[in-house]
Amino acid sequence: MGLDILFKIAGVGILVSVFHTALKQAGKEDMAHLCTLAGFTIVLLWVVQLLGQLFNTVQDVFKLF
């Protein structure tokens, strides 16, 4: 896994904040919120997959079935 995913999440966070600012300045608050929500959803999908891997690892380590 490495640190790749962390950098990816950081990059998405930075880009979403730029999107939000640009759209808000253009008076499109609804689109800005939509964009933030989309970024959050993408990051959440990655994090949920990682959490799934973590739980599988915990199950394997402690032999929990």
Added chain:
Amino acid sequence: MWLKLAGGVLVLVVCSWVGFQLAARCSGRPQHIRQMVSCLGSLKSYITYASMPLHEALMQCTQGIYGPIADFFHHTAELLEGNGGLSPQQAINTVLGDMQGQLMLKQPELEILSILGANLGQMNRQEQGNYLTMIIEQLEKFEGEAARLRDLNTKMYRYLGICGGLAIVILLV
């Protein structure tokens, strides 16, 4: 590795280009409306004071103006001169259809131009002058609105183009 890098750069460049194109389109609209107002002002003078035939007036009114707006008036004049049976509205609608991609005008301006064609050459000179004054006033209002939208949207399109490219690269890598 190098292939990924090249692909990423390519995606970034293309998305930025799209963003800059949209920004240019946004900033071109007020300029085109301004040129249109200038041409219609000249057209009004040629019709009311010089009593020039419509196709000649359309040809002359673009003096000092270049680009798609001048081409629009020239093509309309050529159509009116070449096809005797064509009404000004038909000529304007035909040229608007032909130049759809070049003119950076939106629906309200296009509707006004179409209505202008319906009334051009149908009334006496004074009425045409009054009508053109009204059209020019409406276009000036649209120009103010377009300038406001340009100030708001030009930066946004550029930012969205570049950041959208970066987002795609991050998501795909």
